[in-house]
Amino acid sequence: MGKTSNAERWRVVIGGIICQFCAGMLYSWSIYVNPLMEANGWERGSVSLTMSIATLLIPITMIPAGKLLPKLGPTKVAMIGAVSLTLGLVISGLTASLPLLYLGFGVLGGIGVGFIYGVPIATCVRWFPDKKGLISGLAVAGFGLGSIIFAPICTSLITSFGPNKTFLVQAAITIVGMLIGAPLMKAAPDGYVPEGWTPPAVIKGKGAGKDYTSSEMLKTKQYWFLLIMYLFANMSGLMVIGHASPISQEIAGLTVAQAGAIVSVLSIANTAGRFLSGAASDKIGAQRVVTIIYIINAILLITLQMMTSFTTIALGIGGLAVCFGAMMGAYPSIVLDYFGVKYSSTNYAFIFLAYGIGGLIGPQIAVQSVARTGSYSMAFIIIGITCVVGAVMSLISKKPEAKNA
Helix, strand or coil: CCCCCHHHHHHHHHHHHHHHHHHHHHHHHHHHHHHHHHHHCCCHHHHHHHHHHHHHHHHHHHHHHHHHHHHHCHHHHHHHHHHHHHHHHHHHHHCCCHHHHHHHHHHHHHHHHHHHHHHHHHHHHHHCCCCHHHHHHHHHHHHHHHHHHHHHHHHHHHHHHCHHHHHHHHHHHHHHHHHHHHHHCCCCCCCCCCCCCCCCCCCCCCCCCCCCCHHHHHCCHHHHHHHHHHHHHHHHHHHHHHHHHHHHHHHHCCCHHHHHHHHHHHHHHHHHHHHHHHHHHHHHCHHHHHHHHHHHHHHHHHHHHHCCCHHHHHHHHHHHHHHHHHHHHHHHHHHHHHHCCCCHHHHHHHHCHHHHHHHHHHHHHHHHHHHHHCCCHHHHHHHHHHHHHHHHHHHHCCCCCCCCC
């Protein structure tokens, strides 16, 4: 096997970040909601269903994408996603029909992101077995970065040209960006070990060193533990992302403009959390990081109702966004630690189903809390309790024993 320079390894990471950046534009969706309602006379619930469709399809699509990755390679799989996402944005830009918006942004957009999202994570960590946490964090941070940069750009474009033409601009940026990033991602040779790094010794019978297929993983109790734990994390994070503006207005009495600033804080904090947790995972272990985050998350949720000024609510929601981003950065490392690298793209896709389920449950708990009690307090308590349960589960969860390892 020929030597690979550090520059070549980092080129793969740069390609992955670019691809995640393009996929992360999907998170600019909230910017489109009101303009689409005003332009077409649609109801909020009907428009919001578009993102729910996409959120549900992303983790489902990651499963076949993960199976195709070893056969087609990262560039081709990512480009399948790029074509689907671009086509979805074009359809969205050319229609005034709600069903076609569901098809374009919801179905094709969700499928496109599903094909793209897992590729950088699975590809980059194979090049960096010595820095799995950091690289996982960087890979998912690119997704958050896309939402930070494109939210103000899309806002400006929608103001000047309307939502439909803005969809078309997004489509053009997506395909160009993916054509730049996807070819940079190359698969690492089997068994690749960086020069000067010695793999940790395998502890017999502790699961380390065994690569679980997805069917093997699904038979372990650890998979179901991680799925439920990750579900709790996504319920919290996606509730806050979906309701940050009205939560800020209700608790702290902020204006719409001030609440918009809170949303910007959320995006930056979410991205920072993804990077920081990845780096911390390499230092103290991803599972310890997750335990700490669940505890902080629970404390913030239960005390959020007391944060009645702009500064305190910004810190509270920003802290919750850091926690959500940190979970997104840490869980890929846990999946690698538990189930190995070889089938990680498909295995993580099965864990990531929690994202789609959490995206349906978390925001609905918030909606029902407001409908029944007139405030978000009950939602904070319910999801805060799930975070406490998640912390306890993370303390007792252990790697599966590899009986045949």
